[in-house]
Amino acid sequence: MSDNNKSIGNSKKIRILMYHHISRDKKFVTRHKNIAVHIEEFKLHLEILQRFGYTTITFRDYSLFKDNKLNLPRKPIILTFDDGYESIYTEVFPLMEYYGMKGVIFILGDKEIKYSMWDFPELEPLPLLNEQQILELHEAGFEIGAHTLTHSDLTTLSREKAWDEISRSRMLLEILLGSPINTFAYTYGKVNPLLKELVREAGYKHACGTYSGPPTIDKDPYEIRRILINGNQNLTSYVMKLQRPYIYAEWLWWKYKTIFYKNNNK
Numbered sequence: 001m002s003d004n005n006k007s008i009g010n011s012k013k014i015r016i017l018m019y020h021h022i023s024r025d026k027k028f029v030t031r032h033k034n035i036a037v038h039i040e041e042f043k044l045h046l047e048i049l050q051r052f053g054y055t056t057i058t059f060r061d062y063s064l065f066k067d068n069k070l071n072l073p074r075k076p077i078i079l080t081f082d083d084g085y086e087s088i089y090t091e092v093f094p095l096m097e098y099y100g101m102k103g104v105i106f107i108l109g110d111k112e113i114k115y116s117m118w119d120f121p122e123l124e125p126l127p128l129l130n131e132q133q134i135l136e137l138h139e140a141g142f143e144i145g146a147h148t149l150t151h152s153d154l155t156t157l158s159r160e161k162a163w164d165e166i167s168r169s170r171m172l173l174e175i176l177l178g179s180p181i182n183t184f185a186y187t188y189g190k191v192n193p194l195l196k197e198l199v200r201e202a203g204y205k206h207a208c209g210t211y212s213g214p215p216t217i218d219k220d221p222y223e224i225r226r227i228l229i230n231g232n233q234n235l236t237s238y239v240m241k242l243q244r245p246y247i248y249a250e251w252l253w254w255k256y257k258t259i260f261y262k263n264n265n266k
């Protein structure tokens, strides 16, 4: 590995996108734009990423990069999928394989939960990935991360209960896969200093939020900001969301709101 090759990668350039459910049902997407993206649209997203020269990586790759064991591609991007809907296996997996891409899937530790009942009735329940599908995705190079045991809002739980959701989901998924689980995603993107501490204590190397945390991945590994992709945007805004100014604008807006909120609660 020459020094020249080593300098290709730049962790500041890593883009991190957040998806949930990919659907063939246009009516469902219209009803649930916050979590659903239509399959044809998702296909165009992958097409755009390929044409613009992005290469998908995982948090595992990022860890290897930090340990000087792996170079980053010129334009690295992490595609994350929260909640572990079955559509990740039936729709996302074949398409991403076709494009030679891989992603990160955040799933629940409690495998007794077969449907996404947590936001019912606002959100119609969807089937979740079964163990066999999770194993297949893992073997194909997708990274599996934990997303609590039961999709509870961690900020409403006692320290003990939150610890159980965070640590036991890691343990159960590690038993299922027979390999380490190093990445966590906070439910509802809700994160606070205590939760970050518990996630670190539980042994995770990274944790993802949504609209919070610094603009680049290397500043705070326990509050990684992601760009939400939903059924609401057209292709122009999808491309815009990948650009640096958009990410910094979202970050500044969050900073402003945090300071404003603090000052008004003194």
Ligand SMILES: [Zn+2]
Pocket: 082, 083, 147, 151, 187, 188
């Ligand atoms: Zn979730």
